[in-house]
Amino acid sequence: MNFKITTIPGDGIGPEIVAEARKVLLRVSEVYGHSFSFEEVLMGGCSIDAYGEPLTDETIEKCKASDAVLMGSIGGKVGQSKWYELPPEKRPEAGLLKLRKSLGLFCNLRPAHLYPELKKACPLRESIADKGFDVMMVRELTGGLYFGKRKTEVVDGEEVAIDTLEYHDYEIRRIAKKAFEIAMKRNKKVTSVDKANVLDSSRLWRRIFAEVAADYPEVELENALVDSTAMQLVRNPAQFDVVATENMFGDILSDEMAEIAGSLGMLPSASLREDSFGLYEPSGGSAPDIAGMNIANPLATILSAAMMLRYSFNLTKEADSIENAVAEALAQGYRTGDIMDDSAEGLKKLHTDEMGDKIAELIK
Secondary structure, eight states: OHHHHHHESSSSHHHHHHHHHHHHHHHHHHHHHHHHEEEEEOHHHHHHHHHHSOOOOOHHHHHHHHSSEEEOOOOOOOOSSGGSSSSSGHHHHHHHHHHHHHHHEEEEEEEOOOOGGGGGOOOSHHHHHHHHHHEEEEEEEEEEGSOOEEEEEETTTEEEEEEEOOOHHHHHHHHHHHHHHHHHHTSSSEEEHEEEEEEEEHHHHHHHHHHHHOOOOSSSSEEEEEHHHHHHHHHHGOOEEEEEHHHHHHHHHHHHHHTTOOOTGGGGGEOOOOSSOOOESSOOOOOOGTHHHHHHHOHHHHHHHHHHHHHSOOOOHHHHHHHHHHHHHHTTEEEEEGGTTTTSSSSSOHHHHHHHHHHHOOOO
8 A cells, every 4th residue: 555644854853753753664664565655844943944934835735635744843942942032823833733723633642551661760659650551642632722712912001811712512522532432442431531610611521522422332431620630640540541631631631641651752642633634743842952862762753653554544453563563672671761771681772763773673
């Protein structure tokens, strides 16, 4: 099968980690007889430098013309990068928000899996790390506070900033369906996270999730408040399977899950629309402090490529082969610096490109 992939290397470590994901995909194409073609475009700070804006119409059209998008990381350090001297709508992250909206990417999937070999990197107590966890965060991506009407005005001589949180019922219904469909392929449990004791948008969220649940009688629906969920994720993450929530809550909780999994460098993500099209990227940032040093962890980007094979291309065996190769590399003691345990014997520290080589070598 032939697939056209648009790549957005982005800023900081983005080009380094995307290169390793491409390397692994090319190895998959050799082993399984597929063909992947790549077209590289700019977005983020590098696009601002080249074109004066974080996302061009040409980049959007090239993404739309592809079968999927593979992205690295964008932006720099707030307060240290020249890009953050620009108005908010001209900064790197504005390009990402615009791209998600332009491509209709309303569903963000962030799996958090604690590999047995990395349990020492988990900051939770030993009994929880020994038990392990495997959670899928389903985050609504194109509604809520990040896309609501906003303004800053002067009222009675004082500056006031206003952001509005708005959800339409269809936005909640379609993300609920995605969550239940994913749960049907896992352990058949959905935890819907909201703030229904305070917010009207959350009360609508909870009601629609209950309506959609009626179409999935095999799946258990649990409602939870966001503050309680934040606590339970560090107390007992194994109790969760699929966690579904709105945009801002999902942004915060998924980063919490990244921390308890040991490293952002291990967490992939997928952003999907209603068909098979998706954008795939690591959950971590651009890490400009280590850009160009060949020490970034490429595994989250490589695992994002595996998600692309699974969700956009329906290549289940091929996705499994990448995920199995990552697990095998960790079991054999291969590590990048962020997940290295200097007190453990027999571990082998690899550079970014060496880890990409190792994963490609283990593809079967």
